[in-house]
Amino acid sequence: MSWVRELSHGLEGRVFDDEATRAGFATDFGRIVRRTPAAIVRPGSAEDVARTLQFAAGHGLRVATRGMGHSQGGQSLSDHIVLDMAALHDILDVDEKGLTVTCQAGLTWRSLLKRLASFGLSPPVLTNNLDVTVGGTLSTGGLGVASWRYGTQADQCLALAVVTGEGEIVHCSESSNREVFDAVRAGCGQFGVITEAKLRVRRHRAAVRTYFLLYDDLAALLDDFQVLIREERFDYLESWCAPCPQGFKRVGDGRQAFAQWFYPLHVTIETDWRQPSEEGVKLQGLRFYKYVHSEEGSTMEFFTRLDALFALWKRGGFWDCAHPWMECILPWEAAPFYVTQVLGNLPPQAVAGGHILLWPARGHASSVPLFMRPRSEYVVGFGILPAVPPPFLDEALPRLHQASAASMMMGGKRYLSGWVSFDPVQWNAHYADLWPTILALKRKYDPKGVFNAGFLQAQSLGAADFG
Ligand SMILES: Cc1cc2nc3c(=O)[nH]c(=O)nc-3n(C[C@H](O)[C@H](O)[C@H](O)COP(=O)(O)OP(=O)(O)OC[C@H]3O[C@@H](n4cnc5c(N)ncnc54)[C@H](O)[C@@H]3O)c2cc1C
Numbered sequence: 001m002s003w004v005r006e007l008s009h010g011l012e013g014r015v016f017d018d019e020a021t022r023a024g025f026a027t028d029f030g031r032i033v034r035r036t037p038a039a040i041v042r043p044g045s046a047e048d049v050a051r052t053l054q055f056a057a058g059h060g061l062r063v064a065t066r067g068m069g070h071s072q073g074g075q076s077l078s079d080h081i082v083l084d085m086a087a088l089h090d091i092l093d094v095d096e097k098g099l100t101v102t103c104q105a106g107l108t109w110r111s112l113l114k115r116l117a118s119f120g121l122s123p124p125v126l127t128n129n130l131d132v133t134v135g136g137t138l139s140t141g142g143l144g145v146a147s148w149r150y151g152t153q154a155d156q157c158l159a160l161a162v163v164t165g166e167g168e169i170v171h172c173s174e175s176s177n178r179e180v181f182d183a184v185r186a187g188c189g190q191f192g193v194i195t196e197a198k199l200r201v202r203r204h205r206a207a208v209r210t211y212f213l214l215y216d217d218l219a220a221l222l223d224d225f226q227v228l229i230r231e232e233r234f235d236y237l238e239s240w241c242a243p244c245p246q247g248f249k250r251v252g253d254g255r256q257a258f259a260q261w262f263y264p265l266h267v268t269i270e271t272d273w274r275q276p277s278e279e280g281v282k283l284q285g286l287r288f289y290k291y292v293h294s295e296e297g298s299t300m301e302f303f304t305r306l307d308a309l310f311a312l313w314k315r316g317g318f319w320d321c322a323h324p325w326m327e328c329i330l331p332w333e334a335a336p337f338y339v340t341q342v343l344g345n346l347p348p349q350a351v352a353g354g355h356i357l358l359w360p361a362r363g364h365a366s367s368v369p370l371f372m373r374p375r376s377e378y379v380v381g382f383g384i385l386p387a388v389p390p391p392f393l394d395e396a397l398p399r400l401h402q403a404s405a406a407s408m409m410m411g412g413k414r415y416l417s418g419w420v421s422f423d424p425v426q427w428n429a430h431y432a433d434l435w436p437t438i439l440a441l442k443r444k445y446d447p448k449g450v451f452n453a454g455f456l457q458a459q460s461l462g463a464a465d466f467g
Helices: 002-008 018-022 046-058 110-118 133-139 179-186 219-229 301-305 305-317 334-342 390-408 423-444
Strands: 015-016 040-042 063-064 081-084 091-093 100-102 157-164 170-175 192-199 207-215 235-252 254-271 290-296 325-332 354-361 378-383
Touching: 002 015, 002 040, 002 046, 018 040, 018 423, 046 063, 046 081, 046 157, 046 170, 046 192, 091 110, 091 290, 100 110, 110 133, 110 301, 133 192, 170 179, 179 192, 179 235, 179 423, 207 219, 207 301, 219 235, 219 254, 219 334, 219 354, 219 378, 235 334, 290 301, 325 334, 325 390, 334 378, 334 390, 378 390, 390 423
Parallel strands: 040 081, 063 081
Antiparallel strands: 015 040, 091 100, 100 192, 157 170, 157 192, 207 254, 207 290, 235 254, 235 354, 325 378, 354 378
16 A cells, blocks of 8 residues: 555654554454554654654544554554554663653563562552553553552553654643643543553562452452451452353243352452461451462462463463453442342353453542543442353343443443443443543544544544544
């Protein structure tokens, strides 16, 4: 394509338009949406990003900013240009005294963690999957087992370098260019490309002790979540919904697989090696059904604890299935009814090669404006994360769509890294009072509608302005 050659002139980095590279960027971890880009830009600098965006705006082209493409709804896909931010992955500064790190946005959290390990430092919030980029999770939020206390990874951001849709490089923070700072954190790549981030880090203790508890009663688990958060008994809270299949029950004229659901809860505290366990005090009054196991290990090992699970998903072929992941954040009061109803209608086999997450948090743990969450004192995150083989996809998508719509009807908010199939009305409902702000930010920072046109669709934003 002639414009591809023109685009590559003057870039420090490289532009690819060969079939093999394009095919490698045609889908994401969701494997539901497909868009083959005409070109992939591997920028060599923020200036390259700026030149690419100016070029796209001038030629009526669309750009998707991509980290590792681990989102699941086409967020990082484009028919025209994909900006492969993984090319910008340097660590620029570790400030051991000031407890900050500055890095390029295409760095993975795993690489960052490795570098910080020798200092005994780590980011306050880490996602389960460490092979995603700093820019990728700052753009969606970034949630982990410490989020109940620290909010999102985007909350740990102190300053950013951003290239806006018009190709302007802006340095922003809470005290400088605040509007851009607030637009790109959890901004889903809609208002700018993050090229650099200064992040808060913390000094962790060397070891952790984890208690594996099992609940058979959702209400008891939710009560205990509140106790654990209020009293700050542990550092990390991690929980799932696990089915015990009960065969098939009669539903109408047919039969439907169903399960009795259980809830494993792992509570983890940082310690120093061989420090006496305070198990009696720490677990006092909790209403679990069974104490299953406890263990001690290094904190670094704890951060990578899910590697073993993801390796199993890969070996079993589940990694290559479709992943229409549906995560939402529910108001506390809505959680028992919503979770019970959704699990009651979920065939247990739907969880093979995936899992169902449940996580509690303080409602005010995050203060990132575009990270949408209910306004209750406590919230509950719930995520159906299946691996769906192609023959089951047609059956799975309507169910997940229904679970998504029900969460919104009950005052919940979707986590936007997943499979999101909102219509314009749902986009508007998701951002609610902030919808006019979204439109204004889009007009100001992406007036030509260059960014990720396939995700937050043009018709949601007003096609006349952004088409
Ligand atoms: C196995 C697995 C486990 C996961 N566990 C968690 C978890 O525990 N917690 C959690 O929060 N998420 C989790 N996720 C979701 C994942 O963290 C998010 O989808 C994340 O956004 C992916 O990062 P990425 O680098 O792959 O970004 P991509 O998927 O490439 O992009 C995500 C979004 O960010 C935008 N973007 C990417 N880079 C930039 C940038 N530099 N500037 C501006 N916008 C940008 C993209 O345009 C897109 O909208 C998991 C995903 C997988 C596959």
